[in-house]
Amino acid sequence: MxxxxxxxxxxxxxxxxxxxxxxxxxxxxxxxxAPEATDSSPxxxxxxxxxxxxxxxxxxxxxxxxxxxxxxxxxxxxxxxxxKLGFDNLPISDPTNTLEYKAEQLALETKAQQDAEKAEDKGLDLFKLQPKKPNWDLKRDLDQKMKGLQVQTDNAIAKLVRERVEAQKAIREKQPTDGSNGEEVGMEGSELVEAMHLKEQEEERERKRDAEEEDTSNSMMSNLNAQNEGRVMLDADFTSIRRTL
Known part of the structure; x- marks a missing residue:
């Protein structure tokens, strides 16, 4: 079969x-x-x-x-x-401890922050804008070039100080006196202090020059702002006069 x-x-x-x-x-x-029969066999x-x-x-x-x-x-x-479709019970005990939930919360926070910034955003005040200095690009390029030159300058200063100390040491060796070691140390310290003072004076002069340039630029900006305010006031006066006429 x-x-x-x-x-x-x-x-x-x-x-x-x-x-x-x-x-x-x-x-x-x-x-x-049907009614129950007395014979129960069938x-x-x-x-x-x-x-x-x-x-x-x-x-x-x-x-x-x-x-x-x-x-x-x-x-x-x-x-x-x-x-089987899906899970009867969630496989994660804490649904807030997932990357998807954290990403959603971060997106909501950024959106709320952007909305707050848009609400607080105001128009730019042209009178408060300060343009850069006319020589800012030249100064930027000069600073890049001065980095290597500054190292050479420091090395040259150290070399000059060392030569002076060695020359003074040779002179003192030719003319030995009591307490020569203490004078040697004192002379080395005085030379170093003198070099440091010279360097500080140069830096101070540079700072004063920069401050003067900033003052001049600020004064120019204040003059421009005053001129602009005067023009605005004159325009307002002209418009009021035209309306009266």
Whole structure:
């Protein structure tokens, strides 16, 4: 017998059993509606047959299915015989401790900050704008070039101080006197202090020059602002005179 014939025979057998079960249920309903007879032999027989059929079907249902045997149940629910959709419980205990939630909160904060800045944003006051100095680009380029020159200047100063100290040391060696070591140390210290004073004086002169340039630029800006204010007032006066005329 081929497999096709076996499957057809099993299907026919199942259909016959289902038809028998339906007929038994129908007969039981008819008997329950009719008055109970004194002879209980046919009714008892029907009840036993129905109970046997029901128990047979229950036993068939209670048998473990093939899906439950061979499938892990990770993505398939054997009770509903369908695919599991989503999670019954959240896999994360704290939903606020996720990157998505933090990114959303950060986006909301930035948006609120931008809205606040737009609300507080005011027009630029032209009178408060201060242009850069006319020689700011030249000074920038000069500072870049002066970095290497400054190192050479420091080395030259140190070299000159060292030469002076060595020359004075040679002179003192030719003319030895008491306490020569203390005088040597004192002369070295005085030379170093003198060099430091010279360097500080140069830096102070540069600072004064920069301050004077800033004062001149500020005074020019104040004069320009005053001229602009005067022009605005004159324009307002002219407009008022024209309206009166």
């Amino acid at each position: 081929s497999s096709h014939e076996k499957l057809s025979a099993a299907a026919n057998d199942r259909k016959s059993r289902l038809a028998q079960l339906k007929s038994l249920k129908r007969k039981q309903e008819q008997i329950s509606d 009714s008892a027989q029907l009840q036993t047959e129905t109970s046997q059929a029901l128990t047979r079907t229950e036993d068939d249902d209670e048998k473990p299915s093939i899906a439950a045997t061979y499938l892990s149940g990770r993505n398939y629910d054997a009770t509903t015989r369908n695919v």
